[in-house]
Amino acid sequence: MVKIRTIKDTKNNSSGPGRKKIIDAFNSLLEKREFDAITTAEIARIAGVSEALIYKYFDHKRDLLYQLLREYLEQFRPQLELDLMGINGALNKIRRLFWTHIYAYSKNRVFSKLLFLEVRGFPDYYMSETYQLVKDYAKIFLNIIDEGVRSGEIRDDIPPRLIRQVLMGSIEHVCLRAIIFDQEFSPDELTENLCELLFKGIVKGKHRN
Amino acid sequence: MVKIRTIKDTKNNSSGPGRKKIIDAFNSLLEKREFDAITTAEIARIAGVSEALIYKYFDHKRDLLYQLLREYLEQFRPQLELDLMGINGALNKIRRLFWTHIYAYSKNRVFSKLLFLEVRGFPDYYMSETYQLVKDYAKIFLNIIDEGVRSGEIRDDIPPRLIRQVLMGSIEHVCLRAIIFDQEFSPDELTENLCELLFKGIVKGKHRN
Amino acid sequence: MVKIRTIKDTKNNSSGPGRKKIIDAFNSLLEKREFDAITTAEIARIAGVSEALIYKYFDHKRDLLYQLLREYLEQFRPQLELDLMGINGALNKIRRLFWTHIYAYSKNRVFSKLLFLEVRGFPDYYMSETYQLVKDYAKIFLNIIDEGVRSGEIRDDIPPRLIRQVLMGSIEHVCLRAIIFDQEFSPDELTENLCELLFKGIVKGKHRN
Amino acid sequence: MVKIRTIKDTKNNSSGPGRKKIIDAFNSLLEKREFDAITTAEIARIAGVSEALIYKYFDHKRDLLYQLLREYLEQFRPQLELDLMGINGALNKIRRLFWTHIYAYSKNRVFSKLLFLEVRGFPDYYMSETYQLVKDYAKIFLNIIDEGVRSGEIRDDIPPRLIRQVLMGSIEHVCLRAIIFDQEFSPDELTENLCELLFKGIVKGKHRN
DNA sequence: CATGAATGAGCATTCATTCAT
DNA sequence: TATGAATGAATGCTCATTCAT
Numbered sequence: 001m002v003k004i005r006t007i008k009d010t011k012n013n014s015s016g017p018g019r020k021k022i023i024d025a026f027n028s029l030l031e032k033r034e035f036d037a038i039t040t041a042e043i044a045r046i047a048g049v050s051e052a053l054i055y056k057y058f059d060h061k062r063d064l065l066y067q068l069l070r071e072y073l074e075q076f077r078p079q080l081e082l083d084l085m086g087i088n089g090a091l092n093k094i095r096r097l098f099w100t101h102i103y104a105y106s107k108n109r110v111f112s113k114l115l116f117l118e119v120r121g122f123p124d125y126y127m128s129e130t131y132q133l134v135k136d137y138a139k140i141f142l143n144i145i146d147e148g149v150r151s152g153e154i155r156d157d158i159p160p161r162l163i164r165q166v167l168m169g170s171i172e173h174v175c176l177r178a179i180i181f182d183q184e185f186s187p188d189e190l191t192e193n194l195c196e197l198l199f200k201g202i203v204k205g206k207h208r209n
Numbered sequence: 210m211v212k213i214r215t216i217k218d219t220k221n222n223s224s225g226p227g228r229k230k231i232i233d234a235f236n237s238l239l240e241k242r243e244f245d246a247i248t249t250a251e252i253a254r255i256a257g258v259s260e261a262l263i264y265k266y267f268d269h270k271r272d273l274l275y276q277l278l279r280e281y282l283e284q285f286r287p288q289l290e291l292d293l294m295g296i297n298g299a300l301n302k303i304r305r306l307f308w309t310h311i312y313a314y315s316k317n318r319v320f321s322k323l324l325f326l327e328v329r330g331f332p333d334y335y336m337s338e339t340y341q342l343v344k345d346y347a348k349i350f351l352n353i354i355d356e357g358v359r360s361g362e363i364r365d366d367i368p369p370r371l372i373r374q375v376l377m378g379s380i381e382h383v384c385l386r387a388i389i390f391d392q393e394f395s396p397d398e399l400t401e402n403l404c405e406l407l408f409k410g411i412v413k414g415k416h417r418n
Numbered sequence: 419m420v421k422i423r424t425i426k427d428t429k430n431n432s433s434g435p436g437r438k439k440i441i442d443a444f445n446s447l448l449e450k451r452e453f454d455a456i457t458t459a460e461i462a463r464i465a466g467v468s469e470a471l472i473y474k475y476f477d478h479k480r481d482l483l484y485q486l487l488r489e490y491l492e493q494f495r496p497q498l499e500l501d502l503m504g505i506n507g508a509l510n511k512i513r514r515l516f517w518t519h520i521y522a523y524s525k526n527r528v529f530s531k532l533l534f535l536e537v538r539g540f541p542d543y544y545m546s547e548t549y550q551l552v553k554d555y556a557k558i559f560l561n562i563i564d565e566g567v568r569s570g571e572i573r574d575d576i577p578p579r580l581i582r583q584v585l586m587g588s589i590e591h592v593c594l595r596a597i598i599f600d601q602e603f604s605p606d607e608l609t610e611n612l613c614e615l616l617f618k619g620i621v622k623g624k625h626r627n
Numbered sequence: 628m629v630k631i632r633t634i635k636d637t638k639n640n641s642s643g644p645g646r647k648k649i650i651d652a653f654n655s656l657l658e659k660r661e662f663d664a665i666t667t668a669e670i671a672r673i674a675g676v677s678e679a680l681i682y683k684y685f686d687h688k689r690d691l692l693y694q695l696l697r698e699y700l701e702q703f704r705p706q707l708e709l710d711l712m713g714i715n716g717a718l719n720k721i722r723r724l725f726w727t728h729i730y731a732y733s734k735n736r737v738f739s740k741l742l743f744l745e746v747r748g749f750p751d752y753y754m755s756e757t758y759q760l761v762k763d764y765a766k767i768f769l770n771i772i773d774e775g776v777r778s779g780e781i782r783d784d785i786p787p788r789l790i791r792q793v794l795m796g797s798i799e800h801v802c803l804r805a806i807i808f809d810q811e812f813s814p815d816e817l818t819e820n821l822c823e824l825l826f827k828g829i830v831k832g833k834h835r836n
Numbered sequence: 837c838a839t840g841a842a843t844g845a846g847c848a849t850t851c852a853t854t855c856a857t
Numbered sequence: 858t859a860t861g862a863a864t865g866a867a868t869g870c871t872c873a874t875t876c877a878t
Contacts, residue, residue, distance in 0.1 A: 050864040121326040169382025201410030259839040539744040573831040584797040591796025619828030622782040677860040
């Protein structure tokens, strides 16, 4: 069932009229169902193409997942870099990142599900080019934290990596719940609360600004 | 593939010589492989029983997961309640809870994987008795936070549920990484850092106690 | 299509009511069609069992071939040894072997086809336990030739292995033709002619050296 | 899988730059793998042309086999006829034929495999123009035998057709072994031994009747 | 308490082949 | 002369699950 694949992810053949139909169909099916519960037959039917065509563009079923995820991620990154421009201060950048992050999840439930539920736990995912993009993205987070530490905005008595994990983990956990239970969530409010909490901590203190 | 099941989880028939063999075999297989990659044939072979016997004790394959998870959780709860006795103050309780939590994950990787990777995302899980235990457990967390809010230890300007999500999300995210990449992690150190971070926030401030 | 398999041939599970039905069905299908042109679905249908049952008794489709061939060979060997008892002289033994050999082919076209057309040319066949039986059988031939050489009945100026190859090759070639073109052939007559030819050669003449 | 084809073998369109690329690619693939294990996709890839082009020159995949075989055979025949010129006596001609035959096999393993393993057992092969060439060739053999019988060189008490079968069968069987097991073999030595054996028989002794 | 025997239902994947351009 | 795009059709194989004994 879970075959270990080689490292190579994507098929060279990355364009073609049918490809879009397939990946769109796949995406739409993921909105309602789990990856394993989706059959290639179904994908082909929805896409209006033959099952065989899937295998012209994708190495195997799971490759659909990686290529779709990759498209989401690639579409994301440039936006992300733009978003941070003109923002001063690590904390402000983090706040902005939070918002974009949460907003993206709230708008793209399929993307979120893929990331949170489908690909994790598959060894080959961590070898994939796609995972590199996720790591690149995490790197941005870390850089901002480092910047904050250097500028004195962020505490230096806690490992930056742990800070990143808590920040990203918080977002994911909060969004995951909402996604699983199909609840709406407001990026504005969530960002506000999360920043408030994570910046200043849960302790009610006397002298914070 | 993903069949929707009725609410009833477990089979009455909850003991017997073969049952232990089966659940042990299942547990040992989970150490190395994903649930879906484990076949009933394999479980039976490792357990040294017939495949049919599995269905004397378990309603269906996924039931193995729930029953195993349940055993883990039940073995957990009494320990948890004991742990909190004699501890004063919400923050101290949370710190203690963190430690126990992280400790449990670090010792029981199978348990953690189940919780983080296998059951989530399956609708029937959220209907299951097993999920009740998880909710009960989350409730304890919430109660402590409420207690802290009332006593003035914890901020009252952030929804307690969100606080809980961040607390639990942080733990899980941190542990998940370690589990997926098969890294060791120290409960003591992690607890210390996490509490420090989550209690006081990431902002370097002047006047905290 | 032609997957290289591991060396292990047969499934441990070598008995059971359904197994016979399957192998009988397979055998009957081979009478009319080539191995590759026979589907597992068809075998199951003729056998009156499910496709899945095939895989309880056979590792893969080609395993059916090897197991069937093996049964033929095993049913053969004891008969063969009995046949040679009480016969004196290498040439007489060879003549007897020829007859039995040709008789077997003439009676068992399926068996012959398997041996001549289906298994040859598949690398894994030469690794199989089944091929061992064929080799064992060829060994008998060689032993008789050696015996004849020692007793002075058979020429010693030609490598015994080559003699064997010509003897066996002649039988096979002659029978293969008949089998492919679905012609009857008479073991008595063929044996007579072949022995006459191979024993004395094609050259006409009384006084050969 | 094994579709029954009409009698027409080859496509008129018998030349063109792409054709050679295709048939060369096909030939090179046959060196290492069985016909059925070779895909049209692969042939096209190796040839550096599109899959579709194959169908400009060949009616179907199997047609590649027949056309390649035909090329081998045609390249053979003139050589054969030349070879026999100036040789007197049926036995000498047979000896010469043996040598050429074995030599051809030893030099052209692909050709041999085709003939021995791939085309046999396929009904349509026996209807094909290509098979005609094989039959023509066999006819030459038969003619020589008849000539020998008439001239008194060859025994007349055994059906000439059977003699031919034994002669050709012996060569093939001996060569097939070597080809399957990728062994070298010496045409000179083999010819000598085979002629010695088949001409005079395996029986040792001067005074045969 | 346990199992041998059997299966229903599914499903990814392959591949030769076509045809408009 | 050549191909990019697409497919129809097939098929081996898996696996959870049942039930008579």
